[in-house]
Amino acid sequence: MNLIEVKNLKTYFFSDEGEVNKAVNNVSFEIPQGKTVCIVGESGSGKSITAMSIMQLIDHPGRIVGGEIILEESNLLKLSDAQMRKVRGRDVAMIFQEPMTSLNPSYTVGYQIDEALRLHHKELNKQQRFDKVVEALDLVGIPDPKEKYGEYPFKLSGGQRQRVMIAIAMACEPKLLIADEPTTALDVTIQAQVLDLMKKLQDETGTSILFITHDLAVVYQIADEVVVMYRGHIVEKASAKELFENPKHPYTKALLNSIPKPGVTPRKSRLDTVDDTVDYLSFPKEIR
Amino acid sequence: MSDTIFQIKQLKKHYEINLGLFKKPKIIKAVDSISFEVKKGEILSIVGESGCGKSTTAKMILKIEEPTGGEILFEGADITKLSGSDLVAYRKKVQIIFQDPYSSLNPRWKVGRIIAEPLALNSDMSKGEIKERVLYLMERVGMLPEWYDRYPHQFSGGQRQRIGIARALALNPEIIICDEPVSALDVSIQAQVLNLLLDLQEEFNLTYIFISHDLSVVNHISDRIIVMYYGKIVEMKPAEALFQNPEHDYTQKLLSAIPKIDL
Numbered sequence: 066m067n068l069i070e071v072k073n074l075k076t077y078f079f080s081d082e083g084e085v086n087k088a089v090n091n092v093s094f095e096i097p098q099g100k101t102v103c104i105v106g107e108s109g110s111g112k113s114i115t116a117m118s119i120m121q122l123i124d125h126p127g128r129i130v131g132g133e134i135i136l137e138e139s140n141l142l143k144l145s146d147a148q149m150r151k152v153r154g155r156d157v158a159m160i161f162q163e164p165m166t167s168l169n170p171s172y173t174v175g176y177q178i179d180e181a182l183r184l185h186h187k188e189l190n191k192q193q194r195f196d197k198v199v200e201a202l203d204l205v206g207i208p209d210p211k212e213k214y215g216e217y218p219f220k221l222s223g224g225q226r227q228r229v230m231i232a233i234a235m236a237c238e239p240k241l242l243i244a245d246e247p248t249t250a251l252d253v254t255i256q257a258q259v260l261d262l263m264k265k266l267q268d269e270t271g272t273s274i275l276f277i278t279h280d281l282a283v284v285y286q287i288a289d290e291v292v293v294m295y296r297g298h299i300v301e302k303a304s305a306k307e308l309f310e311n312p313k314h315p316y317t318k319a320l321l322n323s324i325p326k327p328g329v330t331p332r333k334s335r336l337d338t339v340d341d342t343v344d345y346l347s348f349p350k351e352i353r
Numbered sequence: 354m355s356d357t358i359f360q361i362k363q364l365k366k367h368y369e370i371n372l373g374l375f376k377k378p379k380i381i382k383a384v385d386s387i388s389f390e391v392k393k394g395e396i397l398s399i400v401g402e403s404g405c406g407k408s409t410t411a412k413m414i415l416k417i418e419e420p421t422g423g424e425i426l427f428e429g430a431d432i433t434k435l436s437g438s439d440l441v442a443y444r445k446k447v448q449i450i451f452q453d454p455y456s457s458l459n460p461r462w463k464v465g466r467i468i469a470e471p472l473a474l475n476s477d478m479s480k481g482e483i484k485e486r487v488l489y490l491m492e493r494v495g496m497l498p499e500w501y502d503r504y505p506h507q508f509s510g511g512q513r514q515r516i517g518i519a520r521a522l523a524l525n526p527e528i529i530i531c532d533e534p535v536s537a538l539d540v541s542i543q544a545q546v547l548n549l550l551l552d553l554q555e556e557f558n559l560t561y562i563f564i565s566h567d568l569s570v571v572n573h574i575s576d577r578i579i580v581m582y583y584g585k586i587v588e589m590k591p592a593e594a595l596f597q598n599p600e601h602d603y604t605q606k607l608l609s610a611i612p613k614i615d616l
């Protein structure tokens with residue numbers, strides 16, 4: 066069962082000079098219930114804009130010019146602003162790359178998790194919300210959750226801040242969690258912990274995850290399905306197993322060959338590179 | 354020993370944090386008595402997580418930070434005691450490539466001037482000679498001569514990193530400290546810059562001290578690896594031995610945390 070179906074999504078950016086940048090150009094993919102879909106691509110490939118389009122957080126000069134985003138039979142692009150505000154945070158939540166800048170430094174951690182509950186769960190009283198916040202902090206593995214409720218973000222490490230971001234996102238038990246490079250700014254050991262945490266939460270709550278990253282090794286660890294984006298287009302789409310065992314599109318192959326593989330790539334050998342002079346869009350798309 | 358460039362002995366950097374007027378200051382031991390050698394022509398990597406002291410070590414070698422204790426011997430002379438013309442000579446031989454190619458290039462200067470700056474300050478070359486050298490360096494790092502008059506913002510991250518590399522090469526250094534030179538770049542661009550660094554090392558017989566937290570990159574390019582944890586060296590070994598037989602608990606933890614693609 067698909068939770069979300071993105072159909073022919075087009076998000077363009079318009080410059081004052083009349084130029085059009087087709088950041089997301091006719092992109093279609095599905096996110097099955099309870100599964101993790103990864104979008105991989107380089108900077109400028111349109112992976113983050115695709116995620117932002119699902120949340121409808123595209124600002125001027127960008128605009129979603131076409132397509133459909135179907136969440137459980139309703140087209141998100143047809144919703145009014147007020148209806149969309151109810152979807153954000155409740156049905157679809159998002160975590161960002163920079164845990165240092167995406168928390169508000171002047172509010173306590175607990176207050177910021179509580180904010181989502183205040184907005185979307187008006188039926189809960191103060192005590193119930195407090196319990197839920199503490200539960201969320203506990204769920205993401207913050208020690209002494211009751212004491213941490215009143216803590217300000219500056220007192221937390223990068224890994225803990227990202228856990229708090231995940232707690233905010235998970236507080237309303239969203240159907241879809243969008244994670245835009247959530248571990249890129251973290252150390253490897255902390256990255257491993259955060260990835261484990263996301264898997265654990267998915268197992269417990271059945272949330273679908275859309276994971277945006279440029280790190281293929283991370284994709285290999287967590288993805289069920291992979292979408293490879295290049296200059297606004299999907300060039301390859303396959304299950305993680307198929308994609309890594311048998312990459313078909315030349316761009317995917319080039320990308321996979323450009324990372325050194327310990328034990329396989331001879332030390333100090335020159336790595337394969339993605340060739341700037343090749344137009345990878347000229348090859349047929351590999352949608353499996 | 355003739356093939357040793359650097360001998361680092363019991364190097365320390367402690368920072369004092371004042372907690373209040375009547376409280377004893379707290380001492381943070383960013384680098385805590387580390388000793389190692391750097392051999393000519395090798396790529397020595399320092400790995401560890403943020404806050405482990407790897408960048409502080411690099412800064413002390415560059416004389417951006419003064420050590421609290423210990424010695425850094427460069428070709429036998431202690432650099433912490435250098436001054437005047439000896440210091441200028443030292444700085445010419447040790448250069449750095451920074452992590453962030455966006456903030457380490459002056460946005461108001463053209464590429465030609467950025468790469469020429471070390472030459473203008475440290476050599477007695479004429480303007481014509483400098484321009485010739487800059488164009489030569491640009492060619493070596495894979496840039497086109499017509500880019501001489503462009504500004505940094507006209508380039509992608511990978512191209513900017515090439516500008517930083519050309520600038521570091523300008524004075525014919527012996528050692529280049531590479532402080533996370535590819536971690537801000539896309540994977541495909543990372544491969545290009547790593548290939549370039551390897552090519553230049555062979556061509557100019559350079560020594561690299563490579564600072565990184567990306568272990569698969571480090572494994573690919575290093576001869577030897579130092580693992581740092583809380584200001585101390587916990588393991589120091591040839592790259593192959595470290596990856597095949599990590600001995601220290603922390604190294605094992607670090608290696609098992611790397612996401613791997615094994616098919």
